[in-house]
Amino acid sequence: xxxxxxxxxxxxxxxxxxxxxxxxxxxxxxxxxxxxxxxxxxxxxxxxxxxxxxxxxxxxxxxxxxxxxxxxxxxxxxxxxxxxxxxxxxxxxxxxxxxxxxxxxxxxxxx
Amino acid sequence: xxxxxxxxxxxxxxxxxxxxxxxxxxxxxxxxxxxxxxxxxxxxxxxxxxxxxxxxxxxxxxxxxxxxxxxxxxxxxxxxxxxxxxxxxxxxxxxxxxxxxxxxxxxxxxxxxxxxxxxxxxxxxxxxxxxxxxxxxxxxxxxxxxxxxxxxxxxxxxxxxxxxxxxxxxxxxxxxxxxxxxxxxxxxxxxxxxxxxxxxxxxxxxxxxxxxxxxxxxxxxxxxxxxxxxxxxxxx
Numbered sequence: 001x002x003x004x005x006x007x008x009x010x011x012x013x014x015x016x017x018x019x020x021x022x023x024x025x026x027x028x029x030x031x032x033x034x035x036x037x038x039x040x041x042x043x044x045x046x047x048x049x050x051x052x053x054x055x056x057x058x059x060x061x062x063x064x065x066x067x068x069x070x071x072x073x074x075x076x077x078x079x080x081x082x083x084x085x086x087x088x089x090x091x092x093x094x095x096x097x098x099x100x101x102x103x104x105x106x107x108x109x110x111x
Numbered sequence: 112x113x114x115x116x117x118x119x120x121x122x123x124x125x126x127x128x129x130x131x132x133x134x135x136x137x138x139x140x141x142x143x144x145x146x147x148x149x150x151x152x153x154x155x156x157x158x159x160x161x162x163x164x165x166x167x168x169x170x171x172x173x174x175x176x177x178x179x180x181x182x183x184x185x186x187x188x189x190x191x192x193x194x195x196x197x198x199x200x201x202x203x204x205x206x207x208x209x210x211x212x213x214x215x216x217x218x219x220x221x222x223x224x225x226x227x228x229x230x231x232x233x234x235x236x237x238x239x240x241x242x243x244x245x246x247x248x249x250x251x252x253x254x255x256x257x258x259x260x261x262x263x264x265x266x267x268x269x270x271x272x273x274x275x276x277x278x279x280x281x282x283x284x285x286x287x288x289x290x291x292x293x294x295x296x297x298x299x300x301x302x303x304x305x306x307x308x309x310x311x312x313x314x315x316x317x318x319x320x321x322x323x324x325x326x327x328x329x330x331x332x333x334x335x336x337x338x339x340x341x342x343x344x345x346x347x
Contacts, residue, residue: 012222022212033201036183053342064215064331072129074140085162092166096173103176
């Protein structure tokens, strides 16, 4: 998978791997558009959207941004902070549920 | 893609290599160009900015008691007498992925010192980005014409407009800045600045094709953010 030019000391990858990833991204984008085209609803829609989204993001980061071939010291520094975002999402889910609850209570029930 | 060769230092793979790189009391990102490490740190901070936007969008959409506008109708187009849902957004997605692919190939040809091929691919990427920004301008003017404002819109919850303009506007700004830099780097590549190791404008660093990879990281990040915006804002 890795060709090394001894004189220039540069490392590049075969063109095939980029074309494959490119094609896969097209197919996955087409699939996620189809989710809307066929108007899937409910859990099926959300899980399909998330699966295609994470697959596309993973392919772009791993191969187009070369994270698959980088040193772990860099990869870990970049990926661990994402857990903070995950925590933030959970906090804000609790927050919007509470806001919705109070709005429904005071707007419609009348506290 | 880093060149794992430092004299007198043995690179170990995997987690033992990570422990060694981190604990060796020298530079941490060994074999990684400083510009590339800095671009990654910048992209990490940018990730947090876009996450905050998308999380606030989640909070706003989740907490409103008014029904949220249906994106596949709002962003639908009427072509040849048929209503096609999300058509413009789908085309924009494909354009951006295409430009991401040409950028990845430009990085590869740059490292192979294939100056012409690298330059043409960067130019193709820039034109793809320009097409994207153009279609986004069309989308914005269409929605503004239909009466979407940051504080109200005819389709449903008034928060829709503010989140739409904020998130897509910030992303569009990133694309526009990327397009400007792509044109500059296409010129620099064609002019042979990286083959002659010519210095840049604000740096004493000698020109090197690693700069194409750094630019590529930014461009792929813009595509990456669009993946999330497409999923959460347009499809959800």
